[in-house]
Amino acid sequence: MQLYNTLSAEERARLIDEAGQQRLTLSFYAYAKIEDPKKFRDDLFIAWNKLDALGRTYVAKEGINAQMSVPAENLEAFRDTLEAYDFMKNIRLNVAVEHDDHSFLKLTVKVRDKIVADGLNDDTFDVTNIGVHLKAKEFNAILDDPNTIVVDFRNHYESEIGHFKGAITPDVETFRESLPIINEQLKDFKEGKNLVMYCTGGIRCEKASAYFKHQGFKNVYQLEGGIINYAKQIQEENIESKFLGKNFVFDHRLGERITDDILSQCHQCGKPCDNHTNCANDGCHLLFIQCDECKASMENCCSTECLETTHLPLAEQVKLRSGKQVGNKVFRKGKSDKLAFKHSGDLSDRALAVAKPVQEKKIRKAILGKVEHYYVKAQVGLFVMESNELNVGDKILIAGPTTGNQELVLEKMLVNDAESTTAKSGDKVTFAVPFRVRLSDKLYKILE
Numbered sequence: 001m002q003l004y005n006t007l008s009a010e011e012r013a014r015l016i017d018e019a020g021q022q023r024l025t026l027s028f029y030a031y032a033k034i035e036d037p038k039k040f041r042d043d044l045f046i047a048w049n050k051l052d053a054l055g056r057t058y059v060a061k062e063g064i065n066a067q068m069s070v071p072a073e074n075l076e077a078f079r080d081t082l083e084a085y086d087f088m089k090n091i092r093l094n095v096a097v098e099h100d101d102h103s104f105l106k107l108t109v110k111v112r113d114k115i116v117a118d119g120l121n122d123d124t125f126d127v128t129n130i131g132v133h134l135k136a137k138e139f140n141a142i143l144d145d146p147n148t149i150v151v152d153f154r155n156h157y158e159s160e161i162g163h164f165k166g167a168i169t170p171d172v173e174t175f176r177e178s179l180p181i182i183n184e185q186l187k188d189f190k191e192g193k194n195l196v197m198y199c200t201g202g203i204r205c206e207k208a209s210a211y212f213k214h215q216g217f218k219n220v221y222q223l224e225g226g227i228i229n230y231a232k233q234i235q236e237e238n239i240e241s242k243f244l245g246k247n248f249v250f251d252h253r254l255g256e257r258i259t260d261d262i263l264s265q266c267h268q269c270g271k272p273c274d275n276h277t278n279c280a281n282d283g284c285h286l287l288f289i290q291c292d293e294c295k296a297s298m299e300n301c302c303s304t305e306c307l308e309t310t311h312l313p314l315a316e317q318v319k320l321r322s323g324k325q326v327g328n329k330v331f332r333k334g335k336s337d338k339l340a341f342k343h344s345g346d347l348s349d350r351a352l353a354v355a356k357p358v359q360e361k362k363i364r365k366a367i368l369g370k371v372e373h374y375y376v377k378a379q380v381g382l383f384v385m386e387s388n389e390l391n392v393g394d395k396i397l398i399a400g401p402t403t404g405n406q407e408l409v410l411e412k413m414l415v416n417d418a419e420s421t422t423a424k425s426g427d428k429v430t431f432a433v434p435f436r437v438r439l440s441d442k443l444y445k446i447l448e
Contacts, residue, residue, distance in 0.1 A: 003045055007410035009105040010376060012054070013436070016101050019052075021071045025096040025103045027228075029115065029203040031063040031127060032087035037111045038113020040298040041065075045109045047081040054104040055385075056114045062122060062184045063087075065115035065203055069104040083164050094201050094228045096249075101438060118207050119176035124214075131197070131209030131220035136233035137225050139196070148194040151182055152246070153204045156344035157287055157334035160264050161255060161274040161400065162227075162245030163347060164198060171345035173335070175204050183215055190216045198223035198244070200247065231258050231395035244349060246274050254287075267339035268298065273351035281306035283321040288332045288342070303338040363405070365397055365444035372428070374437045383443050390423040390445060398433065400441035408433075 007015070016023070034040050037059050044057070048068075055068030068080045082088040122135045123404045134142060141147050143164065152159045159169040168185070170178040172357050186195065197205045205222035213220050223230055235242045243261045244268045246255040254276040266273040267288045277290040280300035301307040309317060335342065366388050373382040381398075390396070392413060398406045413431040415423045423429045 004091070005106045005108075007106070011104055011106045013326075014374075014376050016105075017376070017436060018437050019071075020371075021052045021073060022440060023069050023101045023103075024072050024075060025067075025069050025100060027067045027094045027201055028082070029063065029065045029093055029168060029201070029206070030088050031115075031206055032085075034059065034061050034063065037061055041111050044079060044081070046181075047054065047105065048078070048107060048109075051078055051081070053078055054107050055079055056104065057109045058115045060112045060115050062127065063115050067104070068100075090177055092225060092229070094225060103435070108157045115177055115358055116203055116207060117174065118179065118204075118211075120179070120211060126214070126251055127207060127210045129210050129213055130206055131195075131222045133224040133345070134196075134221050135224055136230045136239050137237065137331065139221075139230065140196075140239065142194060142196055142221060146157060147192065148188060148196050149186060151198045153178055153197055153199045153208050157276070158200070158248035160277070160334075160342075160344055161289070161346060162243060162247055162258060162261075162263065163349075164243050165349050167198075167291070168346045169345065175208075179211060181234065183212070186217075191218055194219045195223060196221045196223075198226060200226045200249070201228050204227040227258070231256070235257075238314055242414065244351065248276070252365045257355065260355040260357070262353040263291055263351060263353065264343065264350065265341040267302075267342050268294040270341040273430055274355075277302075279303075279306050281309045282317065283309065286336055288339055302336060305338075363397060364447040366447055368445055370397070370437050370443060371398075371400075371437045371441045374433070377434070379432060380433055383431075383436050385423050385425050385427045387425050387431060388445060394422040395446040395448075397444040397446050398437055398441050400438055400442065403435070403441050405436055406435055 026389060030275065037048060039314060051070065051074045053068055053070045053074070055066060057064065057066035057068070061163065079093070082091055143150060150164055150167045152163050153166045153175065155173055156171050168182070170181050172178045190398050195212060197208055199205050202223065203224050205226070209220050209222045227243060230243060231247060232348055233239065243258050243260050244261045246257050248254065249256050255274065262272045262274050265271060265272045268290060271291045272290055273291040275289060275335070276287055278302055278303040279286040279288070283308050284302060286302045298307055309320065367386065368390055369383050369385040370387050371381060372384050390410070392410055394410050396408060396410055410431060413420065413423065413429050415427050415429055
């Protein structure tokens, strides 16, 4: 009975590519009383492993918190593994708008003391006595009530690039820091005000709403499904967005645009910008906002010190990092005296600029064939020609739901295992591809 991963990330990535299945990235959570988290963890691992579900999940006596990657064709079977438990009947799955087949390359299910580190003693209050859930339209309506106080329960680096109009945005690095701060700040408004809260996906507000009701707040509300669900509802129902800017997300995108408002600045030059970067120095990895110009000149680094470090031989870089404690003391979340234009705490609703819409260029193309295999280490793709003719020097397009639209000029190829300058229908073609391709991808010739 397998209860752990047996494949490396590289091996798993290769299997995903070979399978050619579209995968969905999703998240969910549920608070419940779980008597035996270890058994619960093992049962989930066994069930999910059979479905090729990957991801990062925390379980505890208080419930479950998960971010997953699941083959699209296995989604309903995956849902069945959840709904086998009464507390997850009809559970909401927050499915990402954009997908990456390699968002997770292993299945991790860990038993923790808490599914979210909140620093609270759950025995002192009823964690199930939560606030009223509000959908997007209801949330907008209560924000218009002058008797409402709205609080952002995310961290400073999240709220800086986007938040709801008029929200209190605590200058904190962790969720647990915000609870006593807000309790003290709003202590005089417990009886008469509407305390309205929101976070990314809703999980932080589940616990926070119960905590603040225990603290004596009478009218407590929370945004159902968080900003992720709010963004989907305003699109589907054509509702005005009272959220401004970007929603910070915890994957490679680091942000999903909700409105065109740019509220923040490049931390290095002050230009309006809301794109996060992780410092390229492996001894830093500071999360900060960086415009394209600074990204180019600073080579994705947060400071000249880090830039100089990345230019050292690898052995010297490793030596400099030796003995340093990892965690927040090294991998800091967006605070450094090197960042001249960092803002947190009391944030403005005024847009500094408007994001330019991304315009997809129309490409005239002719279908050539499809992917048969991708050799990860060699970075070589194998394609089967189905129609038309391919020649060395042609500009080609490889396109798919995860790969996107990738263009390159064909400089050299093997046709049926021999070097050639021309390939026709029925041929097998091999050539270098400097990015991952998948079995669902198609090969096109770009027509001038």
